[in-house]
Amino acid sequence: MTEFQLGVIEVVNKVPRGKVVSYGQVALYLDMPRAARAVGWILRTAQLDTLPWWRVINNLGRISIKGNMYVDANTQKKLLEKEGIEVSKDFEIDIETYRFQLGFR
DNA sequence: ACGGTGACGAGAT
DNA sequence: TATCTCGCCACCG
Numbered sequence: 215m216t217e218f219q220l221g222v223i224e225v226v227n228k229v230p231r232g233k234v235v236s237y238g239q240v241a242l243y244l245d246m247p248r249a250a251r252a253v254g255w256i257l258r259t260a261q262l263d264t265l266p267w268w269r270v271i272n273n274l275g276r277i278s279i280k281g282n283m284y285v286d287a288n289t290q291k292k293l294l295e296k297e298g299i300e301v302s303k304d305f306e307i308d309i310e311t312y313r314f315q316l317g318f319r
Numbered sequence: 320a321c322g323g324t325g326a327c328g329a330g331a332t
Numbered sequence: 333t334a335t336c337t338c339g340c341c342a343c344c345g
Contacts, residue, residue, distance in 0.1 A: 218342065237327050241341095250327040252342040258326055259343080272327065279326040290326090 218244070222256045222265075225316065229269040232297045233314035234307065236273040243316045258282065268293040275309030277301070 221244045229235050237257075238250040246252070250273075257267050268290045272278040277287045277294075291301045299312050 216342080241327085246341080248328090248340050249342075251325065251340060252327085254326040255324080255342060256326095267326085270326080274328085277326085282326085285326095287326095 218252070219256050219260070222253055223260065226257075226265040226267065226270060228316060229266060229314050232299060232312070234269045234271050234294070234299065234309065234312045235314050235316060236309070237270060238273050239313075239316055240270065254278075269314075271307060271309065273309070275307045277305040277307070
């Protein structure tokens with residue numbers, strides 16, 4: 215595990231039920247404001263049971279997962295709705311309503 | 320060591 | 333509103 219991977223896991227685990235953050239927010243919190251894309255890479259390869267990966271969406275408020283062997287957009291949509299988050303049929307979320315503020319360090 | 324690959328993001332068309 | 337482009341950056345072979 216690299217320090218970056220550990221950092222991503224740690225930050226995502228701060229996001230409470232019913233709230234979401236963007237890939238960019240996670241990167242910013244790790245002092246790497248332009249590493250949003252790298253955050254997505256980490257989540258794609260992470261152990262799903264080590265973090266609430268479904269609470270991370272893109273900054274437009276949309277589920278931007280294309281899907282892999284284990285999960286797809288519908289899986290994420292259901293997990294979010296289970297927490298009370300409203301997700302449209304087009305996988306859109308009112309991010310300003312549900313966004314969790316990670317704050318500073 | 321080097322280059323292809325994304326679950327990104329912001330601006331342009 | 334929907335695409336498209338481009339810069340970014342950690343991983344991995």
